[in-house]
Amino acid sequence: MFYFVSENIFSFNSGTEFSQAKRVQLFNAKGQQAFYVARDYNPSFHQSAKQLGVPDNQLLNMYDYFQKALLVKHRQIPVRFARTIPKRDYHIDGIDANYSLIKFHGRIIARATIAPLTVGLMGNMIYYDRFGNTVATDYWDWRGFKSSTQYFHPDGQPGPQIFFDPAGRKVMEVIRMNISGQLFPTMYRLFNYHGRDWRFDSENDLFIFFMNEILSQQSESSVIINDRPSMIDAVAHIHGAMAKFQYLHDGHTVDSDNPLRGRLSDVLTPLFTADAPAFTGVITATEAQRKILARRFPKMAFYCAPDTFVPQQLLQTRPQSLTGRRLHHLIYFGRLSEEKHPEQVIYALSAIRKKIPDASLEFRGYASSSDFLASLKKIVADKDLSDAVVFADYAVGPVLWQSLDQAQMVIQTSTGEGFSMSLIEAMAHGLPAAAYHANFGPDVIIQNGENGFLVKNGSYADLAAAVVKVFQDNALWQHLSAGAYQTAHRYDADSVWRAWQQSGVLPDER
Structure with a gap:
């Protein structure tokens, strides 16, 4: 039995919630019973979970449990x-x-x-x-x-x-x-x-009691994988699990360029200090991050297993040609927040339009705050790009897929990523990527000249040059798009499941 722990499922979800939901789907599809566990009270929890594709019988919300409402038939009450x-x-x-x-x-x-x-x-x-x-x-x-x-x-x-x-x-x-x-x-x-x-x-005390109650009712061995750093201390105090892991969805240091000796993120410090003995190990999405952490903390155990998988529905879709797309159209999708540096996408677009005057950009995601969104819109206005930039609503499923099928490239400006689900999802729609040479995900996913381009970390001028290079060469775009589709196929459900089986995390493999 597997329990993947988080705080909640939100109306607007980050990559962490998407990753956790995908893992629940994968494990259950492969015959390993798994639950999306959430601590927080949320009257819309099951509605939001449905949007992520997680059915009620794979959900375990603490408040639902004590309210005797884990499985309740949906009634419409006008x-x-x-x-x-x-x-x-x-x-x-x-x-x-x-x-x-x-x-x-x-x-x-x-x-x-x-x-x-x-x-x-x-x-x-x-x-x-x-x-x-x-x-x-x-x-x-x-x-x-x-x-x-x-x-x-x-x-x-x-x-x-x-x-x-x-x-x-x-x-x-x-x-x-x-x-x-x-x-x-x-x-x-x-x-x-x-x-x-x-x-x-x-x-958190109530949550610890809740999980101890759940585990005491199980006749089979149970494994907990915590996805939210904010839950580390609570999970550390849960008893009765055969194994407990922390999954790292992001880099572990404040300075992403110095993962070996840089200062740990404050929220992760307990994991590597006081709470370390309570965890069986730490799971990373890339082998590069696993190796660095193993060097830095030699007394702890580290494992590597993928952050996501691409559903067969997408992999079976007929590739979208360039003629079916909006030429010179970029898409950035994901959270609009300070650490992702979306303002640098705007700066890059300004440089791109000096060579490609009709280049355009779509932001697809939610902002970390209204003030930050306003600051991005001000930059767009100051750069005289209002006619070229669209701030589209947060979307999942078919609405997002339509945007990805219409774009010509995906662009990313994060200077540090644990993985990058957005790059994989974009490549499943045949989008070449332009991103910074950043630890850890982009370095693993993007192969220069094969499915996109990596440029110097933080250099939006180099990013713009890479986009211009692709926009000016349709044959190159076709080559990169084919490579993007091939990359996505490497993250199909069967391949990702084999990686989990080989990771050492599953009980039968340890």
Whole structure:
């Protein structure tokens, strides 16, 4: 039994969540029962998991477990037919597609918001006092039941939060106390769990108890792979697993150019110090990172296994020719955040357009903050590129695939990567890549002149020159595109599974 641990599944997911979801799919497809384990409370958890292709029977959310809601049949509860609103006494005033107001004799007493990506289904209910202050909010699980109620103090700060099972019984609460003028969770309480009440000081303490309970119920050996560095200390204190691993999705040092002696990322320091004895080993996506870590920490065990795989559906798709694409169109997809340096893509485009005047760029992903997105848009405007750059919405599946099939090249400006799922996914659509010569993923994935070009780390001028070279030579593009498709085929499910079998991580192989 395999448990892949994270915090959550989000509306906008990073490569870590995608990688974890892909691994769950792969292991189950190969006959190894595996679960996507999440600690955080999220009423939309199962909706988001569905978008990642993870079915309910491969999910294990801590709150679901204590709410007796691991496997709940999805029911559609429209706002207008929700029993929580007595129609005889209250009037429902539909404002728009996002919310309705609940009125009593003309006074607004509540606001019903529509669940994301649904039409008219209950999302949450916000209750007001006679002065318009929020007094409580009911959160509805996407599957169709009231999941929790969050109460608020008169000053707007959150008070207790009560959690319910699908039948409406109270099963859990979170208590907050005033610390330096702010209310923070200080107690997590379970009601009548196995006949008694339980109290925990933190969410991580509750998570440790939860995982210990899960493992104690298993008759077969269990393996935990933690995917989120923020969960390292909690996973270190879990007991009952045959083996525990930490998967590194990123580089391990602040300075990606100095992985052997550079300062460790703060979030990873416990893994290599106090919590190291609690882990069987650390898994990396590339052999290069594994070897460096083995040199740096000779007393620890390091393993290498792929970060992702390309689904057969994509590999069987007919290759997209250049005539079916938008000429001179670049795509950058993934998180728009400071450490990825997307502003350098804009600088590169400005240089490219001096040689290729109709070159264009599509950013496809979500921004780390609204301020950072605004800064990128300002650079676009300052460079007079507003007509050449599009900031497209975050997308997965067919919507993203359509963008990749229309582009001519993928471009990346990260100066350090643990792997790079985006490069592999782009190559599955025949896109040659232009990226920095960076540890660790791009150096492994990109072969100069075969499926793209690597340039000096941090040199967007060299990056622009590589793109111009490809855009000016259709025969070269055809050669690189064929190489990209070939690279993607090396990451098919069977090949990736063989790599896991040979990694030493699986119990039968150790």
